[in-house]
Amino acid sequence: xxxxxxxxxxxxxxxxxxxxxxxxxxxxxxxxxxxxxxxxxxxxxxxxxxxxxxxxxxxxxxxxxxxxxxxxxxxxxxxxxxxxxxxxxxxxxxxxxxxxxxxxxxxxxxxxxxxxxxxxxx
Amino acid sequence: xxxxxxxxxxxxxxxxxxxxxxxxxxxxxxxxxxxxxxxxxxxxxxxxxxxxxxxxxxxxxxxxxxxxxxxxxxxxxxxxxxxxxxxxxxxxxxxxxxxxxxxxxxxxxxxxxxxxxxxxxxxxxxxxxxxxxxxxxxxxxxxxxxxxxxxxxxxxxxxxxxxxxxxxxxxxxxxxxxxxxxxxxxxxxxxxxxxxxxxxxxxxxxxxxxxxxxxxxxxxxxxxxxxxxxxxxxxxxxxxxxxxxxxxxxxxxxxxxxxxxxxxxxxxxxxxxxxxxxxxxxxxxxxxxxxxxxxxxxxxxxxxxxxxxxxxxxxxxxxxxxxxxxxxxxxxxxxxxxxxxxxxxxxxxxxxxxxxxxxxxxxxxxxxxxxxxxx
Ligand code: FES
Numbered sequence: 001x002x003x004x005x006x007x008x009x010x011x012x013x014x015x016x017x018x019x020x021x022x023x024x025x026x027x028x029x030x031x032x033x034x035x036x037x038x039x040x041x042x043x044x045x046x047x048x049x050x051x052x053x054x055x056x057x058x059x060x061x062x063x064x065x066x067x068x069x070x071x072x073x074x075x076x077x078x079x080x081x082x083x084x085x086x087x088x089x090x091x092x093x094x095x096x097x098x099x100x101x102x103x104x105x106x107x108x109x110x111x112x113x114x115x116x117x118x119x120x121x122x
Numbered sequence: 123x124x125x126x127x128x129x130x131x132x133x134x135x136x137x138x139x140x141x142x143x144x145x146x147x148x149x150x151x152x153x154x155x156x157x158x159x160x161x162x163x164x165x166x167x168x169x170x171x172x173x174x175x176x177x178x179x180x181x182x183x184x185x186x187x188x189x190x191x192x193x194x195x196x197x198x199x200x201x202x203x204x205x206x207x208x209x210x211x212x213x214x215x216x217x218x219x220x221x222x223x224x225x226x227x228x229x230x231x232x233x234x235x236x237x238x239x240x241x242x243x244x245x246x247x248x249x250x251x252x253x254x255x256x257x258x259x260x261x262x263x264x265x266x267x268x269x270x271x272x273x274x275x276x277x278x279x280x281x282x283x284x285x286x287x288x289x290x291x292x293x294x295x296x297x298x299x300x301x302x303x304x305x306x307x308x309x310x311x312x313x314x315x316x317x318x319x320x321x322x323x324x325x326x327x328x329x330x331x332x333x334x335x336x337x338x339x340x341x342x343x344x345x346x347x348x349x350x351x352x353x354x355x356x357x358x359x360x361x362x363x364x365x366x367x368x369x370x371x372x373x374x375x376x377x378x379x380x381x382x383x384x385x386x387x388x389x390x391x392x393x394x395x396x397x398x399x400x401x402x403x404x405x406x407x408x409x410x411x412x413x414x415x416x417x418x419x420x421x422x423x424x425x426x427x428x429x430x431x432x433x434x435x436x437x438x439x440x441x442x443x444x445x446x447x448x449x450x451x452x453x454x455x456x457x458x459x460x461x462x463x464x465x466x467x468x469x470x471x472x473x474x475x476x477x478x479x480x481x482x483x484x485x486x487x488x489x490x491x492x493x494x495x496x497x
Contacts, residue, residue: 063406064405064406064407064409065409066409066410070374073409087402087403088402088403088404089402090405098402099405100401100411100414101402101413104402
């Protein structure tokens with residue numbers, strides 16, 4: 001499915017048509033997940049840097065932050081955060097960074113829609 | 123002084139200044155009553171009427187008497203009472219301590235005083251006594267935190283504001299065993315605010331006099347003082363550190379510095395690993411934290427070193443442990459005159475040759491000079 005060595009046609013666009021949809025595909029021997037977040041597509045390796053769990057099989061969640069008033073706890077980024085199924089580390093799907101420690105991150109791959117195909121750039 | 127004073131071989135050759143960041147006085151209730159504010163006369167009368175004020179005003183209890191094999195609370199060497207500045211200076215001379223930062227003994231159980239007004243009056247009396255008897259002679263080598271009553275954070279803030287600018291005041295001491303609620307709770311915000319505004323570090327010293335009925339150490343089922351004492355200090359420190367970090371005290375008070383005392387060093391790496399692990403795994407429960415707990419510890423927390431523990435089987439392990447902790451977070455302390463004290467050589471002899479000279483000088487005195495602004 002590769003195209004020019006970096007472009008990988010991995011799925012049909014309708015498989016990730018709706019926000020919250022995801023597919024896990026093979027890209028050059030590596031499992032990669034493509035997520036639809038608010039209509040935009042993002043791809044991360046299906047691999048957790050903690051202990052090698054299949055990260056992208058975890059729940060798509062939000063995360064907790066302290067509100068402007070310094071008191072309230074607010075739940076934000078709904079549907080943008082993947083929670084590792086093994087120990088609960090949370091990664092921002094739109095950047096690949098761990099939400100609590102940006103030094104811990106997985107690669108974030110660009111994704112394009114090309115005709116009816118989903119193309120991962122990697 | 124006694125025969126101990128003469129002929130001790132000093133080995134601290136590469137260290138300019140040794141700062142003892144946890145030295146004690148052994149104050150009596152009678153001494154405090156003498157220094158009680160005249161406005162607190164009614165409370166003074168109540169306390170005077172107690173046949174056993176350590177139990178009927180404070181709630182100090184031990185499973186068996188503390189340190190029965192040594193003279194902890196009377197006289198370490200047999201010819202000096204330890205509640206005097208002369209005794210303290212003798213200890214400093216004998217052990218080569220250039221500066222001492224004092225802490226109370228009975229006052230470590232201040233959190234056990236049920237009556238809030240009595241706790242406030244006793245804290246104020248202690249501060250008046252320690253400043254007058256130990257600090258105010260202008261020599262500048264004996265320093266003290268302000269002792270504050272954790273029961274009354276608003277009154278504690280007033281005490282801090284009142285004393286912060288006095289010469290020789292270098293911190294705020296919160297007797298830290300038996301704190302209810304624990305020190306991460308917003309209950310203490312007025313106290314932290316006052317310490318931060320006055321640019322004083324908050325110091326947390328645990329104590330086995332305060333283990334009667336409060337987590338993290340329930341003395342009830344400890345059958346001996348040995349069991350009680352072995353665990354009260356590290357358990358208090360772990361619980362308090364956990365509470366303060368996960369309730370984001372360092373984020374809420376960004377200019378505040380923290381000092382933990384009397385738990386030794388070995389518990390710190392384990393606790394850092396554990397807190398970092400929970401920060402990442404239970405992240406929705408720590409929204410107030412912006413970085414790994416261990417980073418706050420490295421940047422803003424210091425730990426006094428005593429009690430190091432017995433390291434004779436593997437002398438090199440202590441230096442390795444200190445590398446794990448981070449030498450820049452540690453400050454030597456003796457705990458004198460309590461009988462589990464560490465002379466400076468107990469630390470120095472184990473680290474010199476293992477850590478570089480700068481790290482050694484930092485632990486023995488330079489870091490404390492900075493934290494307590496001693497220069
Ligand atoms: S393997 Fe992902 S959180 Fe542990």
